[in-house]
Amino acid sequence: MSIFDKLKEIEARYTELTDELAKPETFADTQxxxxxxRAHS
Incomplete structure (x- = not known):
């Protein structure tokens, strides 16, 4: 796996976490x- 592949994985995960944080049901569930x-930071 190249460094670029790893960076693409990290970027995809970051985008996924950002989308999850934007969902109202996620915001409503404090835990x-x-x-x-924490994972996003």
């Missing part, structure tokens, strides 16, 4: 929101 926010 889930905190878990995703």
């Amino acid at each position: 889930q929101y905190q878990k995703i926010a």
